[in-house]
Amino acid sequence: MHGKTGQQAQTRGARIAGVVSALPPKVIENDSFVERFGDGVAEVTKMTGVKSRHVAEDGVATSDLCFAAGQRLLEGLGWEPESVDGIIFISQSPDYPLPATACLLQQRFGMRTTTVAFDVNLGCSAYPYGLWLAMSLIQTGALNRVLIAVGDINTRANDPLDRSVAMLFGDCGAVTALEAGDENDVAHFLLGTDGRGGDNLIVPASRHRDRTGDERFAGRNLDMVYMDGAEIFNFTLKAVPALVRETIELAGVPQEDYASFLFHQANTFMLNHLAKKAKLPKDKVPINMDRYGNTSSATIPLVMTTDVADLLKSGRQRIAMFGFGVGYSWGSASLEIGPLKVCETVIAS
């Protein structure tokens, strides 16, 4: 079934058991950009809301952050790595073009060679997509326990002189454990795509498609991320409020019964505007990007393990989540989560 804003999907019989986010130890504050951007720092901060971000040191790959998160998660849940049937890695910054990072993580965690492992290339919409995918796999009965590893090392693809990205992004890896539940574990999803926006958020370097002569990227290092912030903002204004409305309708749960609405942490100004437009109470729309920036695929689990961790550990909560951006791709989920045995943020050593 497709609705107005995306493909509608429902899963039954799978639940989130725990989630851990891992941040690299190095923190960069906005002060360090003043020399480069002058007064622009204050202007950009007013818009994005980012005051500091964790940045991976040279040599650290996305799988390192996901490994740190996953180790703590398995330990906290008391799950033996051999008991996990699948791992899905969703990222825009895999360790290598090939092989799949999920395969490397299978070996590193010490999971069985009879484990299902594969990568998915999505960013802002990664988390709702990942939950839908993993919960669907569990619902078929094929898999009982699945890990979703999301994360990005964004900062290495930031042009240091491009203020639209240099001060926005941060690095993070997060792992979520899912397992078979019962018939009360129902989740609703909406998933949509509009590839016309592909060029508005892109790393244009490609061995297969030469964009060197493209006026859009003139004078730029094609290995660095290009973002047309105004176009992305325009897209979210059109797409997200309708996605919020339809998600609430689809799940059939009154808006006031939601404990929290977790948005992809794209930009604080944008999130405040979207929350207001969607008529959501501000205190139920947590924003943590003042401390972590936009961590792409990891933003939603990072909100879970920071601002709403106590809530998710305290009991069963009705949660909605919304991921939207690069692709363009978007996804939403409405489900009950908790009480989570493990829901925490660690610093990857």
Place this chain on the structure above:
Amino acid sequence: MSEFYEGLAEILEVDTAEVKPELTLGESWDSLAIVSTIALIDDVYDIQVRPEKLADCETVGDVEKLVAAEQGA
């Protein structure tokens, strides 16, 4: 129009009294101002305007004409 002018005054960092159709957007009309104005127009008129059309505007009057054209569209 006052809500719109108040918002524009904040974006352009001028007094509300200074905001009139002939006011030149000038140097403060950068990408952040354009994003803020997209949000302002969405707030006040529930219309989403294209960023490149806003970027082409030179005066407050140009922005108003753009909004009026979108409203009529």
